[in-house]
Amino acid sequence: MIEFKNISKYYRYKKIETNALDHISLKIDKNEMVAIMGPSGSGKTTLLNIAGALLTQSSGEYLFDHKPIVGNESEMARFRNNHIGFVLQHFALIKNRNVFYNIALPLKYQKMKKDQVEKIVSTVAESLGISNRLKMYPHMLSGGECQRVAIARAVVTHPNMILADEPTSSLDDDNKYEVLNILKRLNNCGATILIATHDNTVAQICDRKIQLNNGHIVE
Ligand SMILES: Nc1ncnc2c1ncn2[C@@H]1O[C@H](COP(=O)(O)OP(=O)(O)OP(=O)(O)O)[C@@H](O)[C@H]1O
Numbered sequence: 598m599i600e601f602k603n604i605s606k607y608y609r610y611k612k613i614e615t616n617a618l619d620h621i622s623l624k625i626d627k628n629e630m631v632a633i634m635g636p637s638g639s640g641k642t643t644l645l646n647i648a649g650a651l652l653t654q655s656s657g658e659y660l661f662d663h664k665p666i667v668g669n670e671s672e673m674a675r676f677r678n679n680h681i682g683f684v685l686q687h688f689a690l691i692k693n694r695n696v697f698y699n700i701a702l703p704l705k706y707q708k709m710k711k712d713q714v715e716k717i718v719s720t721v722a723e724s725l726g727i728s729n730r731l732k733m734y735p736h737m738l739s740g741g742e743c744q745r746v747a748i749a750r751a752v753v754t755h756p757n758m759i760l761a762d763e764p765t766s767s768l769d770d771d772n773k774y775e776v777l778n779i780l781k782r783l784n785n786c787g788a789t790i791l792i793a794t795h796d797n798t799v800a801q802i803c804d805r806k807i808q809l810n811n812g813h814i815v816e
């Protein structure tokens with residue numbers, strides 16, 4: 598489904614250069630669930646962001662379904678909207694909007710009719726156990742509930758690939774297992790899932806583990 602061919606990523610800011618990914622090659626098949634592991638600063642978020650076309654690599658080639666992903670910002674945005682669901686580190690919910698609005702946001706970009714949006718959002722909210730939270734605002738929710746809202750927003754467009762950056766890092770054990778069960782269920786329904794994590798219990802439910810260190814794959 599995706600392939601990284603010799604991908605490097607450099608960040609340059611005020612003459613300070615960081616080599617976040619250093620000649621990475623990897624393949625991830627359709628319907629795999631893969632953990633991206635490694636210490637802080639090893640390049641996990643950078644790798645996910647390239648996979649989700651939020652960032653462009655400095656060199657090398659990124660293929661999605663055998664097609665290179667390159668283009669201007671609007672083409673990249675279209676690619677993201679059609680294929681990718683992001684579950685970002687620290688949820689990234691819109692604070693002054695309610696849960697319904699937050700979940701429905703990706704559907705707005707698809708110019709979907711209002712009654713259909715309502716139907717889809719309520720189905721997704723139901724499956725994640727947050728139906729009774731739709732009118733609430735993010736600050737009224739627990740961490741686990743916020744994470745489920747973030748997952749709902751990521752899956753509302755039925756993406757082929759879900760990219761989750763530390764989806765359990767701010768959760769207690771019960772909520773962690775709940776979120777992992779949800780991700781596993783989505784994987785069983787056909788989604789390809791990449792999870793960046795420090796947590797070995799997260800990696801254990803994945804099919805495979807990719808270990809990064811200093812921008813290299815070490816395992
Ligand atoms: N926007 C940026 N500008 C400059 N350097 C950056 C930028 N984003 C990341 N880096 C650097 O790239 C390297 C990899 O960062 P990345 O965020 O991918 O690591 P990570 O494995 O996700 O870390 P963490 O576990 O702390 O989230 C780090 O050394 C970081 O300082």
Ligand SMILES: [Mg+2]
Binds near residue numbers: 642686
């Ligand atoms: Mg990170």
